[in-house]
Amino acid sequence: MNKIQDNRAWFLVMPVFVIVAMSAIIPLMTVVNYSVQDIFGPGNRVFVGAEWFIDVLGDRRLQEALWRQFLFSGLVLLIEIPLGVMIALTMPKRGWGVSATLVLIALPLLIPWNVIGTIWIIFTRPDIGLFGVIVNALGLGFDHTASPLDAWVTVMLMEVWHWTPLVALLAYAGLRAIPDAYYQAARIDGASAWAIFRYIQLPKMRGVLTIAVLLRFMDSFLIYAEPFVLTGGGPGNSTTFLSIHLVKIAVGQFDLGPAAAFSLIYFLIVLLFCWLFYQALQSVGTGDRA
Amino acid sequence: MRIRKSTIGLLIYLTLTLLPIYWMLNMSLRTNADILENFALIPLNITFDNYIKIFTDEAWYSGYLNSIIYVSINTAISLATALPAAYAFSRFRFLGDKHMFFWLLTNRMAPPAVFLLPFFQLYSTFGLIDTHIAVAISHCLFNVPLAVWILEGFMSGVPREIDETAYVDGYSFPRFFVTVFVPMIRTGIGVTAFFCFMFSWVELLLARTLTTTDAKPIAATMTRTVSATGLDWGLLAAAGILTIVPGALVIWFVRNYMAKGFALGRV
Numbered sequence: 001m002n003k004i005q006d007n008r009a010w011f012l013v014m015p016v017f018v019i020v021a022m023s024a025i026i027p028l029m030t031v032v033n034y035s036v037q038d039i040f041g042p043g044n045r046v047f048v049g050a051e052w053f054i055d056v057l058g059d060r061r062l063q064e065a066l067w068r069q070f071l072f073s074g075l076v077l078l079i080e081i082p083l084g085v086m087i088a089l090t091m092p093k094r095g096w097g098v099s100a101t102l103v104l105i106a107l108p109l110l111i112p113w114n115v116i117g118t119i120w121i122i123f124t125r126p127d128i129g130l131f132g133v134i135v136n137a138l139g140l141g142f143d144h145t146a147s148p149l150d151a152w153v154t155v156m157l158m159e160v161w162h163w164t165p166l167v168a169l170l171a172y173a174g175l176r177a178i179p180d181a182y183y184q185a186a187r188i189d190g191a192s193a194w195a196i197f198r199y200i201q202l203p204k205m206r207g208v209l210t211i212a213v214l215l216r217f218m219d220s221f222l223i224y225a226e227p228f229v230l231t232g233g234g235p236g237n238s239t240t241f242l243s244i245h246l247v248k249i250a251v252g253q254f255d256l257g258p259a260a261a262f263s264l265i266y267f268l269i270v271l272l273f274c275w276l277f278y279q280a281l282q283s284v285g286t287g288d289r290a
Numbered sequence: 291m292r293i294r295k296s297t298i299g300l301l302i303y304l305t306l307t308l309l310p311i312y313w314m315l316n317m318s319l320r321t322n323a324d325i326l327e328n329f330a331l332i333p334l335n336i337t338f339d340n341y342i343k344i345f346t347d348e349a350w351y352s353g354y355l356n357s358i359i360y361v362s363i364n365t366a367i368s369l370a371t372a373l374p375a376a377y378a379f380s381r382f383r384f385l386g387d388k389h390m391f392f393w394l395l396t397n398r399m400a401p402p403a404v405f406l407l408p409f410f411q412l413y414s415t416f417g418l419i420d421t422h423i424a425v426a427i428s429h430c431l432f433n434v435p436l437a438v439w440i441l442e443g444f445m446s447g448v449p450r451e452i453d454e455t456a457y458v459d460g461y462s463f464p465r466f467f468v469t470v471f472v473p474m475i476r477t478g479i480g481v482t483a484f485f486c487f488m489f490s491w492v493e494l495l496l497a498r499t500l501t502t503t504d505a506k507p508i509a510a511t512m513t514r515t516v517s518a519t520g521l522d523w524g525l526l527a528a529a530g531i532l533t534i535v536p537g538a539l540v541i542w543f544v545r546n547y548m549a550k551g552f553a554l555g556r557v
Contacts, residue, residue, distance in 0.1 A: 010385070019427070019434060023427065103541050105307065131309070177444060266400075
């Protein structure tokens with residue numbers, strides 16, 4: 001779409017800029033400030049330059065947490081995006097079923113994150129939890145507090161259960177925004193269901209899917225409350241994700257300097273990947289339209 | 291035949307999705323002792339004590355009211371500021387537009403824990419600690435960018451010709467925006483409103499840091515009561531079931547906007 005060059009558009013953007021900048025810039029500067037100083041107490045601080053950054057980057061535990069985090073976020077995207085799109089495609093398009101499925105699908109999103117972890121603790125308990133009892137009745141000997149693999153499976157299940165609805169709702173709204181004329185044209189051309197999906201639905205969902213991919217990437221990369229409540233990062237360190245490690249440093253050891261340096265590195269990693277995803281998805285979209 | 295198969299798939303997914311929620315409902319209708327001792331697929335001795343406690347104890351129900359107040363304020367602010375901005379991003383090129391657009395989303399990318407201390411200092415300075423407006427504004431940090439991004443996606447799907455036709459017909463910008471454009475993207479507005487509500491509703495860290503008693507959110511009430519009484523699972527489950535209700539109502543109200551989609555050539 002050709003856009004018109006008009007700097008007066010800034011007036012429309014100004015309220016958003018003000019309200020976000022007010023909440024964003026001051027905290028960010030505070031963190032940058034902490035990351036280059038060693039703080040012993042109020043009014044007693046030493047400038048240490050890049051020391052914390054070098055410290056943090058050399059930390060083996062952090063590197064392990066980082067790879068674990070990449071694996072987790074990668075799996076999240078690979079599972080949730082296709083699954084969400086599939087659900088959106090199968091959701092009813094008219095009638096009472098629409099309201100019912102919309103409400104039912106959205107339910108997991110509405111539970112506060114700390115409560116989700118708590119509910120899954122008891123849901124997966126082998127003695128009194130529905131999931132734990134069923135899986136153990138199948139003879140799998142499942143216990144997420146002892147086996148790292150079981151812990152991973154549980155955290156992934158919880159994550160997919162919790163967040164696939166977000167992808168499904170976005171994709172569904174994207175699908176509903178496609179005018180009927182496109183489908184009628186496709187029907188006249190005798191297009192197959194796959195062709196309709198590939199050449200009409202998928203390109204038209206590009207906008208919402210970009211948001212879905214970015215949101216799921218950054219939120220899963222920053223995930224804290226649910227796995228922390230469910231597994232506490234264990235067994236061992238097997239589900240200690242990056243933010244759990246960060247909080248251990250910041251709160252547990254109260255090392256503000258390294259924690260701030262860590263936060264900035266963390267932020268830059270998320271930023272880099274989001275930008276790459278964004279660029280990739282933008283160019284895929286224009287390729288389709290050409 | 292193919293359609294029926296996909297419907298079965300959807301039903302299986304819905305069933306699996308509802309299992310943990312059913313388990314929460316199941317636990318909410320039992321006493322704590324019963325939950326810890328027996329495995330029961332269907333609760334046999336149903337009790338509503340957990341719900342009665344929540345509805346009669348002010349510490350509990352005020353948490354719901356507080357959450358509903360700041361979440362509503364936040365959703366209103368997010369939509370009101372994001373609508374014009376998203377329009378600008380979808381229709382105009384202006385100085386720094388691409389950078390600005392991406393910068394907005396970067397505010398969601400920092401680990402939330404880093405914002406706690408600076409936010410507390412900032413809002414203390416303005417004397418806003420423990421007010422609903424403080425939580426509502428702080429949640430704009432992640433909701434406004436999201437709202438702009440979602441709305442921009444939907445607005446870009448509306449052909450420019452519609453704007454131009456409206457201007458030729460003598461519509462002023464505000465009148466065109468409110469009477470023609472907003473109804474056309476109501477799918478997007480419905481989705482955005484729901485997501486703003488949802489993300490603000492489930493956020494705990496900022497809401498808990500910025501409040502003490504008067505604006506304390508329900509999620510924080512739940513953690514404190516739980517740890518104080520040594521995990522009362524029944525009460526926690528009942529509170530969890532009740533946290534779902536407001537959001538379910540919101541999506542019930544916006545469902546028509548989400549489901550109808552827009553008809554091209556409506557103008």
